[in-house]
Amino acid sequence: MNIPEEAPPRRLRGLPSRLANQAALTANRIVDRALAQAGVRRYHYALLATLEEYGPASQAGLVRRTGIDRSDMVAIVNDLAERDCLKRAPDPEDRRRNIITITPAGRARLVELDRLIAAAQEEFLAPLPPADREHLIDLLTRLVEPHEDRRQGIGSIR
Amino acid sequence: MNIPEEAPPRRLRGLPSRLANQAALTANRIVDRALAQAGVRRYHYALLATLEEYGPASQAGLVRRTGIDRSDMVAIVNDLAERDCLKRAPDPEDRRRNIITITPAGRARLVELDRLIAAAQEEFLAPLPPADREHLIDLLTRLVEPHEDRRQGIGSIR
DNA sequence: GTCCAATGTTGGCCGGACCAACAATACAGA
DNA sequence: TCTGTATTGTTGGTCCGGCCAACATTGGAC
Numbered sequence: 093m094n095i096p097e098e099a100p101p102r103r104l105r106g107l108p109s110r111l112a113n114q115a116a117l118t119a120n121r122i123v124d125r126a127l128a129q130a131g132v133r134r135y136h137y138a139l140l141a142t143l144e145e146y147g148p149a150s151q152a153g154l155v156r157r158t159g160i161d162r163s164d165m166v167a168i169v170n171d172l173a174e175r176d177c178l179k180r181a182p183d184p185e186d187r188r189r190n191i192i193t194i195t196p197a198g199r200a201r202l203v204e205l206d207r208l209i210a211a212a213q214e215e216f217l218a219p220l221p222p223a224d225r226e227h228l229i230d231l232l233t234r235l236v237e238p239h240e241d242r243r244q245g246i247g248s249i250r
Numbered sequence: 251m252n253i254p255e256e257a258p259p260r261r262l263r264g265l266p267s268r269l270a271n272q273a274a275l276t277a278n279r280i281v282d283r284a285l286a287q288a289g290v291r292r293y294h295y296a297l298l299a300t301l302e303e304y305g306p307a308s309q310a311g312l313v314r315r316t317g318i319d320r321s322d323m324v325a326i327v328n329d330l331a332e333r334d335c336l337k338r339a340p341d342p343e344d345r346r347r348n349i350i351t352i353t354p355a356g357r358a359r360l361v362e363l364d365r366l367i368a369a370a371q372e373e374f375l376a377p378l379p380p381a382d383r384e385h386l387i388d389l390l391t392r393l394v395e396p397h398e399d400r401r402q403g404i405g406s407i408r
Numbered sequence: 409g410t411c412c413a414a415t416g417t418t419g420g421c422c423g424g425a426c427c428a429a430c431a432a433t434a435c436a437g438a
Numbered sequence: 439t440c441t442g443t444a445t446t447g448t449t450g451g452t453c454c455g456g457c458c459a460a461c462a463t464t465g466g467a468c
Contacts (some may be wrong), residue, residue, distance in 0.1 A: 094317055095317045095398050096314060096315055096317035096398075097314045097317075098311075098314045098315050100300065100315050100316060100317070101295075101299045101300045101302075101303035101304065101315070102302075102303060102308050102371070103299040103302075103364070104296060105388060106389075106391070107367070107371065108374055108375055108387055109278070109280070109367075109370065109371060109374055110275075111275040111279035111387060111390040111391060111394060112270065112277045112374075112390065113274045113277065113278065114390075114394045115270040115273070115390055115393060115394050116267075116270040116271045116274035116275075116423085117274075117424095118270075118273065118394060118397045119266065120267070120271065120455095121265035122267070123267050124306075124454090128353070134455085135454095135455085138258075138262060138291070140260075140263040141259045141262055142258065142259045144259075144261075145259035145260060145261060145320050146259065146399065150352070150415075150416090151415075152414070152415055153256075153414065154370065154417080156254060156255045156256045156332050157254055157256050157258050157259070157320060159254035159255075159258070159301070160455095160456095161455095161457060161458085162415080162416070162417085162458065163416090163417075163418075163419085163420090163455080163457085163458085164402040164455080164457090165416090166416065166417055167350060167416085181464095183263065183384060186414095186415085186464080186465070187463080187464060187465085188414065188415040188416070188463065188464045188465070189414095189415065189416085189464095190415085190416070191440095196274075196294060197297065206261070208377065209265070210264070212267065213265065213266050213267060216266055216267055216270075217266055217393070218395040218396075219336055219392060219393050219395070220389065220392060220393055221327070224389055224392070225266070227271060227385070228266070228386070228389045228390070229264060229266055229390060231378065231382055231384075231385060231386045231389065232266075232269035232270065232272075232273055232376060233269060234378060234382070235276075235375070235377050235378055235386065236269060236272045236273050236276060237374075237377070238377040239276045240253050240254075240272070240276075241447080249280045274426065275455095275456085278424095282423090291423075291424095292423095292424090293424085295424090308446075308447090309446075309447065309464085310445070310446055310447080318424095318425095319424090319426060319427085320447070320448085321426085321427085321447090321448075321449075321451090322424080322425080322426090323447090323449085324447065324448055324449085344433080344434070344435060344445095344446085345432080345434085346432065346433045346434070346445065346446040346447070347433095347444095347445090347446065347447085348447070384450080
């Protein structure tokens with residue numbers, strides 16, 4: 093579902109799931125366009141940000157932090173390795189693992205991406221005054237978190 | 251980006267675009283699962299709802315109302331025609347057009363889908379108390395609408 | 409030593425959101 | 439009246455994100 097030129101049916105207009113979708117669609121359009129200026133996609137940013145914040149990690153570790161699928165992770169790491177944004181080295185202590193480390197070039201790239209992302213957020217939230225923005229963020233956080241928890245029960249046995 | 255098992259980086263956690271995405275992802279999972287019980291997808295529901303609310307229309311008209319792409323519309327109309335949920339008839343007044351009409355079977359189906367959709371919304375919003383739900387809907391509406399307008403300027407020259 | 413779990417990798421699938429091109433038809437302006 | 443432009447339906451793609459299954463390798467627990 094994209095953007096209608098005429099009024100969509102009342103049944104759909106106020107539907108929370110649809111609103112969430114439209115918001116995500118809009119946000120993604122803006123963010124994708126911003127990141128495209130640097131020739132990357134959302135995945136790349138998520139990965140670099142994770143590496144920078146938590147330091148070197150195995151691909152499996154990165155999967156757990158980002159929620160990206162294992163199979164997709166391979167491709168993204170390949171991508172970023174080709175651009176010298178990170179290094180893939182075998183873990184001497186566990187030969188199953190690759191240890192992924194961000195490079196100086198990767199950090200530099202990340203700085204640039206941070207800027208682009210910040211601008212994109214600004215553009216996305218532009219229609220709302222600052223107070224409402226915070227409120228929205230708060231509501232979305234409180235909406236989303238319980239749904240995440242309820243999958244593979246954090247705090248339960250597992 | 252799916253659901254992480256460990257804390258994702260701070261950079262991403264509060265990002266409005268990411269929150270919107272997570273919300274949409276959750277909503278879609280719930281809605282898709284609900285609609286799957288009736289063997290349909292979101293597109294089918296959107297189309298039937300539009301037909302029921304605005305009456306018969308050409309495919310192009312439906313495209314304008316729903317925001318679904320022309321090429322996708324063909325497939326969805328095919329799908330629903332096969333299941334006798336709608337009829338495709340040539341417009342005698344404009345031989346380019348097909349006039350799409352919902353059938354009684356389509357209406358019946360729609361009633362069922364409405365029920366499923368309502369339950370899905372409930373599940374999606376469950377983490378929030380009623381007051382916050384309304385607030386969220388309001389905020390999302392006010393966030394999304396201006397973005398829609400700014401594309402192909404409603405009210406501008408065009 | 410055996411068996412199960414985790415890891416990285418390959419190769420897929422699906423759905424939603426697009427885009428380009430084309431034939432048929434309609435319509436407005438010269 | 440004719441000519442060019444728009445609209446409509448349709449075909450046949452592309453891309454990305456979100457998955458899943460299977461496999462070989464390696465670790466670790468029993």
